[in-house]
Amino acid sequence: MSDYPSSYRFTRDHEWIAVEGAKGKIGITSYAQSELGDVVYVELPKVGDAVTAGASFGTVESVKAVSEIFSPVTGTVTEINAHLNNAPETLNQDPHGEGWLIKVSLNDPAEVEKLLSAEDYQTFISSQQH
Amino acid sequence: MSTTPRAARHIVQNEELLFEISEPGKAAYQLPELDVPPANVAALGERARSDIAGFPELSEIEIIRHFTRLSTWNYGVDTGLYPLGSCTMKYNPRVNEFVARLDAIAGAHPLQPEELSQGALRIMDLLSQYLLEICGMDAITLQPAAGAQGELTGILLIRAALQARGNARRLVLIPDSAHGTNPATAAIAGYEIAKLSSNAQGTVDMASLDRLMTDQVAALMLTNPNTLGIFEEDIHRIADLVHQRGGFLYMDGANMNALVGRARPGDFGVDVMHLNLHKTFSTPHGGGGPGSGPVAVKAELEPFLPTPVLTRRPNGALTLEEDRPHSIGRMRAFAGSFGMLVRALAYIMANGSDGLKQTTEDAVLNANYIRTRLKDVYALSYDTPTMHECVFSDKLQARKADVHTGDIAKRLIDYGFHPYTVSFPLIAPGAMMIEPTESASKRELDEFIAALRAIAQEVDTEPETVKTAPHTTRVSRMDEVAAARKPRLRWTED
Numbered sequence A: 001m002s003d004y005p006s007s008y009r010f011t012r013d014h015e016w017i018a019v020e021g022a023k024g025k026i027g028i029t030s031y032a033q034s035e036l037g038d039v040v041y042v043e044l045p046k047v048g049d050a051v052t053a054g055a056s057f058g059t060v061e062s063v064k065a066v067s068e069i070f071s072p073v074t075g076t077v078t079e080i081n082a083h084l085n086n087a088p089e090t091l092n093q094d095p096h097g098e099g100w101l102i103k104v105s106l107n108d109p110a111e112v113e114k115l116l117s118a119e120d121y122q123t124f125i126s127s128q129q130h
Numbered sequence B: 001m002s003t004t005p006r007a008a009r010h011i012v013q014n015e016e017l018l019f020e021i022s023e024p025g026k027a028a029y030q031l032p033e034l035d036v037p038p039a040n041v042a043a044l045g046e047r048a049r050s051d052i053a054g055f056p057e058l059s060e061i062e063i064i065r066h067f068t069r070l071s072t073w074n075y076g077v078d079t080g081l082y083p084l085g086s087c088t089m090k091y092n093p094r095v096n097e098f099v100a101r102l103d104a105i106a107g108a109h110p111l112q113p114e115e116l117s118q119g120a121l122r123i124m125d126l127l128s129q130y131l132l133e134i135c136g137m138d139a140i141t142l143q144p145a146a147g148a149q150g151e152l153t154g155i156l157l158i159r160a161a162l163q164a165r166g167n168a169r170r171l172v173l174i175p176d177s178a179h180g181t182n183p184a185t186a187a188i189a190g191y192e193i194a195k196l197s198s199n200a201q202g203t204v205d206m207a208s209l210d211r212l213m214t215d216q217v218a219a220l221m222l223t224n225p226n227t228l229g230i231f232e233e234d235i236h237r238i239a240d241l242v243h244q245r246g247g248f249l250y251m252d253g254a255n256m257n258a259l260v261g262r263a264r265p266g267d268f269g270v271d272v273m274h275l276n277l278h279k280t281f282s283t284p285h286g287g288g289g290p291g292s293g294p295v296a297v298k299a300e301l302e303p304f305l306p307t308p309v310l311t312r313r314p315n316g317a318l319t320l321e322e323d324r325p326h327s328i329g330r331m332r333a334f335a336g337s338f339g340m341l342v343r344a345l346a347y348i349m350a351n352g353s354d355g356l357k358q359t360t361e362d363a364v365l366n367a368n369y370i371r372t373r374l375k376d377v378y379a380l381s382y383d384t385p386t387m388h389e390c391v392f393s394d395k396l397q398a399r400k401a402d403v404h405t406g407d408i409a410k411r412l413i414d415y416g417f418h419p420y421t422v423s424f425p426l427i428a429p430g431a432m433m434i435e436p437t438e439s440a441s442k443r444e445l446d447e448f449i450a451a452l453r454a455i456a457q458e459v460d461t462e463p464e465t466v467k468t469a470p471h472t473t474r475v476s477r478m479d480e481v482a483a484a485r486k487p488r489l490r491w492t493e494d
Helices: A030-036 A109-114 A118-128 B006-012 B041-047 B060-071 B094-100 B118-135 B147-165 B181-188 B206-212 B235-244 B299-304 B338-374 B395-401 B405-414 B442-461 B463-467 B480-485
Strands: A015-020 A023-028 A039-043 A056-062 A066-070 A075-080 A102-106 B139-141 B171-175 B192-196 B217-223 B248-253 B272-275 B295-297 B309-312 B318-321 B390-393 B431-434
Touching: A015 A109, A039 B480, A102 A109, B094 B338, B118 B139, B118 B272, B118 B295, B118 B309, B118 B318, B118 B338, B139 B299, B147 B181, B147 B217, B147 B248, B147 B272, B147 B295, B147 B299, B171 B181, B181 B192, B181 B217, B192 B206, B206 B235, B217 B235, B235 B248, B295 B299, B338 B390, B338 B442, B395 B442, B395 B463, B405 B431, B405 B442, B405 B463, B442 B463
Parallel strands: B171 B192, B171 B217, B217 B248, B248 B272
Antiparallel strands: A015 A023, A023 A102, A039 A056, A056 A066, A075 A102, B139 B295, B272 B295, B309 B318, B390 B431
């Protein structure tokens, strides 16, 4: 069972964000990758693209399904994890670390306060389990 | 490459690609000697085409044998039970093919004069009348190419009708159990999608519907029975709520095989629906198509139907009317999949109303027989009674031995059956979705049930056999992940 870092914040759509000042790093959670199964392709935005809290910014394709990824915050893309193009399996292996998706500069760092804590997220996913 | 003699090979073993059996210099044709001056190819300069490098070279009989051998590998509704849930893979009666091949029908041209097309138009007219009677609707177009295009036609009709009322609205409501084509349709028609969560019984949650059904919702797209095979018992209340708030009720007719002759969507409040002739009405489904997806509507939507519309001239002759100022326009060339309309009509007339009703009852009975005989070894996704299909979950097998729906499906191939539908609907984790249709005999159903029970046993005693299935096929289990991550889309020599 993967750990959910206590410094991260989470969404009910199963994304995480690690914030430092006005910058954030975004990925999908360990729960999300295990539900998706083997990831085969990741479609990311371009550097400079705007992302909006709650809106889709890319897709993750697994052997089971193509799923949209929703941004936890509003901001601008500053970096993408290009490594995922050649090694999409990184998302399965290390979802909270090397498998990060994009880095953004936040329009409003206070937005993060509305997101779930690691503890709340784990309570949320245990209520989702079947 | 194998050294087994070809005679033994073609029965049981794999077939090489044409590229692999190619030998330089072989050809399947011989041209007569040139009796005109040769063309000056050099004059074409760089526009001259060069030969295709590496194209396979084979004799005619080698090509024929290659493709004929491949054709014997097919598994279709003519070779065995095809329990692919949600697809209604029923028998395609030979009488359909007989009628569709009659010279006067097969040889008709869509551009022949109207007076010579009266027979073909009469086929369309008769089919329209029967389908309207079966659905309880007021008007119909036979044009759409298949289910998804039928959906698009239906939502465009709703959009046009709402625009005529003054506001096309913004949203389409779709339950989380829906086919993926539903949200795709709504998006292509310019709508945003609002997801409607199902309740614990696997049906529409009335409270959520009440909350989401605002004056911005153009339509609710509902499949009934839904993809879990469950009939939406609240359908009248659902329809009333949607209508009270100014929306339309669209019914995806994918599961109409559970209703024909027993219940009419028009009577339970549906405004627009499509039919899949290649499911419910026994025309070929899959590679044997093409599909056909007629759309039936209530009177309010009739002015917007795609052109041309089948009508009668004052003298009684049938004609295709193009002058329809409110029409959404043409959805497909000519009269749609005309050959499929012929087959569907043959199916309806050969069965008659009593036969169609019996068909529906048998389809529901067969699915419930399977459900009853397997529910002690596979967990049901929902306890709610189901109709023409049943959905199990791999929950017990996953917990016991990490065996999943895809493993069980692949093991089923070893027992000689086409797999059921895996991992759909999405709201049923580990779904095993089984739709036997009315075409299966009790003997076949018993064999299928015995196979699934045997596999459940194997999960207890030798789970690896199931996890690595299939074992009896020419090609064993594919590495689907590697194929998706590093696809090899072209043959290369190395």
